[in-house]
Amino acid sequence: MEEMAEIKMENHQPKGANNSEDWTLVIRPKSGWFDLHLSDLWRYRDLIIMFVRRDFFSLYKQTILGPLWFFIQPLLTTLTFTVIFGNIAKLDTDGMPKVLFYLSGITAWNYFSDCLMKTSETFNVNASIFGKVFFPRLVVPLSVVISNLIKFGIQLLLFLAFYLYFLLGDNNIHPTSAILLLPVLLLMMAALGLGTGILVSSLTTKYRDLRFLVQFGTQLLMYTTPVIFPLSKLPEQYKWIMAANPMTPIIETFRYAFLGTGTFSWGLLGYSAAVTVIIFAVGIVLFNRVQKTFMDTV
Amino acid sequence: MSRTVIQVENLSKHYRLGVLGGKRLVDDFSRQWAKLTGKPDPLSKIGGNPRAKNNGKNGNSADELWALNDVSFDVKEGEVLGIIGRNGAGKSTLLKILSRVTAPTTGEVRVKGRIASLLEVGTGFHPELTGRENLFLNGAILGMTKTEIRAKFDEIVDFAEVEKFIDTPVKRYSSGMYVRLAFAVAAHLEPEILIVDEVLAVGDAEFQKKCLGKMGNVASQGRTVLFVSHNMVAVQTLCRRAIMLSDGQLTGQGEPADMITEYLQSFTVQEQVSKWDSPDAAPGNDVLKIKSIKIAPEGSQPDGIISMQAPINIETEFWSITPGRAVHISYHLLNEQGIVVLTTSSTSTQYDTGIYRSALQIPGGLLNSGLYHLKLIIVESGARATYTNNGIASFSVVDVSSRTIGYLGKEPGVVQPSLAWHTESIGNIK
Numbered sequence: 001m002e003e004m005a006e007i008k009m010e011n012h013q014p015k016g017a018n019n020s021e022d023w024t025l026v027i028r029p030k031s032g033w034f035d036l037h038l039s040d041l042w043r044y045r046d047l048i049i050m051f052v053r054r055d056f057f058s059l060y061k062q063t064i065l066g067p068l069w070f071f072i073q074p075l076l077t078t079l080t081f082t083v084i085f086g087n088i089a090k091l092d093t094d095g096m097p098k099v100l101f102y103l104s105g106i107t108a109w110n111y112f113s114d115c116l117m118k119t120s121e122t123f124n125v126n127a128s129i130f131g132k133v134f135f136p137r138l139v140v141p142l143s144v145v146i147s148n149l150i151k152f153g154i155q156l157l158l159f160l161a162f163y164l165y166f167l168l169g170d171n172n173i174h175p176t177s178a179i180l181l182l183p184v185l186l187l188m189m190a191a192l193g194l195g196t197g198i199l200v201s202s203l204t205t206k207y208r209d210l211r212f213l214v215q216f217g218t219q220l221l222m223y224t225t226p227v228i229f230p231l232s233k234l235p236e237q238y239k240w241i242m243a244a245n246p247m248t249p250i251i252e253t254f255r256y257a258f259l260g261t262g263t264f265s266w267g268l269l270g271y272s273a274a275v276t277v278i279i280f281a282v283g284i285v286l287f288n289r290v291q292k293t294f295m296d297t298v
Numbered sequence: 299m300s301r302t303v304i305q306v307e308n309l310s311k312h313y314r315l316g317v318l319g320g321k322r323l324v325d326d327f328s329r330q331w332a333k334l335t336g337k338p339d340p341l342s343k344i345g346g347n348p349r350a351k352n353n354g355k356n357g358n359s360a361d362e363l364w365a366l367n368d369v370s371f372d373v374k375e376g377e378v379l380g381i382i383g384r385n386g387a388g389k390s391t392l393l394k395i396l397s398r399v400t401a402p403t404t405g406e407v408r409v410k411g412r413i414a415s416l417l418e419v420g421t422g423f424h425p426e427l428t429g430r431e432n433l434f435l436n437g438a439i440l441g442m443t444k445t446e447i448r449a450k451f452d453e454i455v456d457f458a459e460v461e462k463f464i465d466t467p468v469k470r471y472s473s474g475m476y477v478r479l480a481f482a483v484a485a486h487l488e489p490e491i492l493i494v495d496e497v498l499a500v501g502d503a504e505f506q507k508k509c510l511g512k513m514g515n516v517a518s519q520g521r522t523v524l525f526v527s528h529n530m531v532a533v534q535t536l537c538r539r540a541i542m543l544s545d546g547q548l549t550g551q552g553e554p555a556d557m558i559t560e561y562l563q564s565f566t567v568q569e570q571v572s573k574w575d576s577p578d579a580a581p582g583n584d585v586l587k588i589k590s591i592k593i594a595p596e597g598s599q600p601d602g603i604i605s606m607q608a609p610i611n612i613e614t615e616f617w618s619i620t621p622g623r624a625v626h627i628s629y630h631l632l633n634e635q636g637i638v639v640l641t642t643s644s645t646s647t648q649y650d651t652g653i654y655r656s657a658l659q660i661p662g663g664l665l666n667s668g669l670y671h672l673k674l675i676i677v678e679s680g681a682r683a684t685y686t687n688n689g690i691a692s693f694s695v696v697d698v699s700s701r702t703i704g705y706l707g708k709e710p711g712v713v714q715p716s717l718a719w720h721t722e723s724i725g726n727i728k
Contacts, residue, residue, distance in 0.1 A: 027398060027407040047438040054435055058426040061467075129422050133415070133439055134398035292401040295394070296313060 036288050040136040047135060051143035056150060070154045074110065078103045085228050094230040094261045096173065097166050100159075101255070105227035107159050108189065108254045111152040112247055113218045115193025118144040120200040120214045123294055130295060137291040138284070141198050145190050152186075163258060178257035178264060185250050185257075188276050192246060195280035202283070202290040226251050231263045243268060246275040301410070303491060303522050304373040304396075309405035311366040311391050311546075365391040366402070367546040373491075375410075376520040378513075380527070380537035380554055382561045387543040389526050393493055396524070411490025411522075414440055425469035429460055429479055432468050436483045450486045457508070458482035478505060485512045491522045510536070530558050534700045558698055562603045570594065570604075572691045577617045583685040585623050586676050589615040589653065591691045593672075596662070604695050606714060609662040612672070616656075618649035623678060625649070627656070630673040639665065639712055646680045663716035667697040667708055 041048075060066045078099060085091045086098040093101040119141035123130070126140055167173060204210045222228075225247045234242055242248050249268035256262040366388045373379050383389050394400045396407060397415040422439040423432050433454060437447040447454075455461055458478040460471075468476055494513065513536065517523050527533055533540060533554055540557035542550040550560055573590040574580035580587040595608035604610055614627065628643040644656055671692045676685040697708065 023408045023410055025407075025409040025413070027395060027402065027409070029402050029404055044438070044441075046442075046444040049444075050435045050438045054424055054427060054431070057431075058424055061426045129439065131394075131399055132397075133422070135439060135441065295400040 033285055033289065036284065037136060041138055041142070044135055044139050048139050048143045048146065051140065052147040052150070055143065055147040067154070070151055071158050074103060074106050074155050074158060077106050081106070081228060091229045092233045094232060096255075096259050096261055097171050100162060100166050100171075100173070100259060101230075102227070103159050103162055104255050104258060105225075105251055107152070107155045108185075108251050109222060109225060109227045109247070110155065111148060111186075112189045112193045112250075113222070114148045114151070115145050115190060116197045116200075117214060117218055118148065119194055119197025120204065120211075122198060122201040123205050123290070124201075124211070127295075130291075138198075138287065141194055141201070141287075144197075145194050148193075149186070149190065173258075174260040175258055176256060176260050176264075178253055181253060181269075182257060185254055188250055188273060189247075191280045192250075192276045195276065195283035197283070198287040199279065199283040202286045202294075205290055205294040221245065221247070224248070226255075226262075230255075246272040246279075248272070300375045300377075302372045303375045303410045304524075305408040306372070306392075307370050307406050307408075309366055309369045309392070309395065309407060310364060310403050311388075311395065311400075312403040313363045313365055364546050366395070368405070369543070369546075369548045370405075371541055371548060371551060373522055373524065375522055376517065377539060378517045378523045378525060378537045380525050380533040380540035380557070381543065382527070382530075382533060382540055382557060383543035384561075386545075388546040389543055390495075391546075392543070393495055393524070393526060397493055409491065412441065413491045413493065414484070414487040414489035415493035415495070423468055423476070423480060426467055428467055429455075429464040429471070433464075433479065433483055436480065437487075440484060440487055441489075442487060454479075454482045454486050457485065457512075474505075481505075481509060485509065489521070491524070492516055493524045493526075495526045530562070531697050531699065534558060534698060555698070555700075559603060562696055562698075570691075570693050577619055580617070581674070581685070581687050581690060582616070583676055583678075585618065585620045585625050585678065585684075586627070586649075587617040587619060588674065588690070589617055591615075591672070593691060593693045596659070603698070604693055605698050606665065606667055606695055607662045607699070607716070610660040610665075610693070610695075611657060612660070613655060613657045616654055618651055618654060621650050622648055624680065625676055625678050626680070628675040628677055628683075629658075630675070631660075632671045632673060633666070633712065634669050637712055639670070643677070646677070664713055665695045666711055666714035667695050669694050 060069055063069065065072065081102040082098045086093065086102070122137070122141050122144075130137065200210055200214055224242050224245045226242065231239065231242055231248060231252055249263075249265070249272040252263045253269055256264040369388070369392065381389050381392065391400075393415065395402050396409075397413060422436055424435065427435065433451070434444065434447055438444070455464055458475070458481070460475050460479050463471065463475065468479070471479070492513075510532070513523060513525075517536075523536075525533065525537055537554045539552065540554040541548060542557045542561055550557055570593045571590070572588075574588060577587040577589075580589060582588050590613075592611075592613040593604075594611050594613075595602045595604045596611060598608075612629070616627070624646045625648075626644045626646040628641060630641045631639045633639050640660075642658060669692060671689045674685070674687040674690040675683050678684045
């Protein structure tokens with residue numbers, strides 16, 4: 001706080017104010033586009049942790065199965081996909097065991113889509129809190145991304161259990177050194193989900209229509225990622241659609257890392273990283289811009 | 299001279315009503331396009347009436363509102379500043395800007411020290427979480443660190459009186475417990491500047507007393523308090539200085555007592571004078587017609603504020619249109635609950651034709667604060683009520699006394715006479 005105020009005072013000298021150098025806070029109509037106050041986030045780190053705890057622990061309170069739901073959801077989806085797309089529609093899975101193929105895709109995709117959907121509601125859901133107390137608004141979407149990371153971790157364990165089973169049963173799968181990229185992939189998914197989410201969230205304060213778009217838009221988006229069928233099995237003329245989706249290289253790399261088959265390309269991954277950085281940056285800047293006055297529009 | 303901790307300079311806040319910046323994307327594009335090509339905004343309404351009342355900068359058209367208009371004031375360290383004004387005067391907007399919930403349109407606020415606001419207590423409470431979990435969460439939302447909260451934990455729980463239920467989800471709390479816990483967290487923030495908005499409406503008398511004690515402590519420790527309230531007794535008692543807002547503008551600042559008088563006067567007190575122009579339209583029967591009823595505090599004009607201490611003069615003028623019949627006027631004084639507080643009558647008289655005036659006085663230090671109605675009854679021959687009007691006039695009695703810190707709400711009781719207490723020693727124990 002103190003450093004921030006000093007920076008501000010340099011480009012603003014109030015007329016006639018005595019000992020003006022020790023104002024701790026200056027409230028002004030508009031800050032610059034890049035006046036992001038990211039240091040505030042650090043000061044509020046305890047709040048981030050507490051929001052994570054709240055989101056996480058309140059989720060399955062008063063349910064009978066409790067945290068088991070973390071497993072049931074991906075398991076049932078995998079089962080459905082295996083039966084419908086694998087056994088009935090007989091879609092190819094690059095020769096990988098169907099269960100592993102779908103489960104890996106679903107686990108990774110769920111993390112991204114959960115981040116996107118939850119953060120896209122930031123302003124609307126928290127309007128009542130935001131209307132009363134000030135804290136850096138970015139705390140909320142950040143805590144969403146972190147609590148979803150925990151959920152992802154749990155679901156990854158489920159995947160690893162299946163993975164070990166199939167690995168020991170020798171199904172022609174083998175981990176590759178791309179597994180070292182896992183933290184990078186996670187970071188990219190988080191940044192992409194968060195960036196898109198807060199971008200949408202900032203725009204929904206004005207254009208409510210977007211809220212509905214996000215709902216099924218995320219679902220539609222899934223069909224342009226290789227969750228259900230691998231990129232390699234797509235006809236050439238449609239490949240670019242899927243490749244243009246920044247989530248595609250992430251999921252392909254995720255599979256390649258564990259299963260050893262699939263498309264891995266530094267070029268595609270680099271493209272995905274670039275898109276992620278751009279969306280993330282635009283999202284943060286716009287979010288920061290909107291947070292100052294959104295209370296007047298909701 | 300103590301230093302200035304808050305400096306508000308030319309603060310304004312503008313709202314566009316109804317339009318909300320164009321709900322549809324198309325509107326926004328056409329607006330932006332017009333901006334780029336230098337044409338006027340295609341969506342702005344033509345010929346919006348500038349409101350006469352609030353002719354500040356730009357004027358207020360029908361879909362525009364300056365919730366705050368060029369407000370400037372300073373607050374010194376350790377000062378308890380009362381902010382008063384009617385609903386919609388801009389108090390909440392001012393507090394929202396100060397607590398950074400929304401940004402001003404123009405102007406600037408400079409602050410020294412941490413601000414915490416009790417705009418509404420219990421913000422961010424999650425019903426599924428226990429009292430303990432919520433305490434930490436709420437504290438963090440209000441800007442405390444975990445270590446700070448842990449250090450104060452026992453004190454907060456003690457203050458809120460919820461030790462037994464601290465590990466119960468707050469959805470099982472009674473509303474009283476919920477509010478107490480919420481307020482307790484906020485009260486232990488220890489910021490340099492505390493913004494308090496109408497917390498006195500919260501909890502029972504006992505808890506109110508505790509809260510006000512806490513506020514008094516905060517102030518006596520040299521910290522600054524901004525206090526917004528409609529409770530004039532509280533403002534009078536707690537604040538050393540007050541500012542008044544009306545229609546978004548700062549209309550006065552100074553001694554709380556002066557500001558309160560000004561504030562109360564801003565209410566329309568027209569009902570304290572009821573007048574009729576001719577006997578034909580006036581209330582009454584075929585003997586008497588009421589010409590006017592004026593209600594005023596002793597030694598003041600009819601538009602004066604009637605405080606609890608002031609004697610109240612009620613002056614009735616009437617036309618006597620039929621001579622030779624014995625009549626008298628009877629008044630029943632009813633309070634807000636419809637309870638008859640007192641009745642009073644003139645003596646039964648045969649009036650000649652003409653205009654008469656009769657006056658009576660309700661002694662000061664008798665009525666409780668509140669709204670009163672006068673019921674008029676004209677009685678003939680000392681027994682027969684021939685005309686009744688259930689609410690011919692009304693007036694408010696306000697409590698503007700300053701009390702020692704303690705209970706600041708309205709005391710119960712139909713009447714509130716100032717009674718003298720005399721206590722003396724009558725011996726030792728054993």
